[in-house]
Amino acid sequence: MIKLPIRTRRISITHMSAADLKDYEKLISQPEIAAGAGFNLVSNQKMLTEVAKRQISHPMTLGLRIHDHLAGAILLYEQIDQNGFPDEANLEMSYFLDPVYWNQGFMTEAADQLTQVLKHDPTVKTVNAEVFTDNLASKALLNRLGFEMTTTVTDPIIGRKKAIFKLNLA
Template sequence: MQLPMKTNRITITKITADDLEAYEKLISFPQIAEGAGFNLISNKQMLGELAKRQIANDNTFGIRVHDQLVGAILLYEQIGQCGFPDEANLEISYFLDPELWNQGLMTEALEKLVEVFKQTSEVRTFNAEVFVDNVSSKALLGQVGFQQVSTVIDPLVGRKKLIYKLEL
């Protein structure tokens, strides 16, 4: 996959160690921390180490506006029925600076990422989990073409989540 990917308003790039401070700031926003489970990590040093690991992952992409990191898209291999990572089926997670919510930036980012993966990848599906009360994220996934496939209870927080799937 060739980076950067560009739309009219954003650029999607690889996140690097130079982005660590901006990334840590993003995952510290209460709205992002709660949705992504970062709020379950009370130790700031552990949160910093998690940020470093996510940045080092080849499937962590930065969303930039005017070269400023404002969000991220993370892709994780799902564990297949055989118990091993399944590179053809990825789980997608994403977040954006709350000041930029409801402006269509994440829609642009996800649509671009899906378009590129359809053209250049062996990935067959993306899956996403969303808390049932996250109206904006549910609408976003529907706009990009995801279909709701099931409902689960998150074992860590005891809240209901919806599982969405997108066939590439």
């Protein structure tokens, strides 16, 4: 679906591999990332390692690299349609970045490059993203990329409000 790597002057987006496991675990163990992505709900390190392995093995878990260092990730998954089947035309995107790199435009650059590539894929019609309503930086990022907020929901597990954003590619 997506031809990788995607490179800019500052970043590269690549497939992830087992070699990234330790760096990925470090990322998802950081309190800011864990709370935002739900990794803080994983009860022990062994389970967190298994979650990390499963995510890394998914072909659409993409590594965001800065100076060849794994600094974040963008995960794309098919939405589940009303019949319970994966819908490859409509993707869900989630992302996170090492807090050291926050507010420097790295994730905006990566997400922009990725959505530009997806716009040229005739099989993908929409990309959706969920963000906590108090995550102003992430909401601003999605707005800059042309996503439109469609609704808000309360996360059933955490009990926090999320905004649902949608980008029409077709």
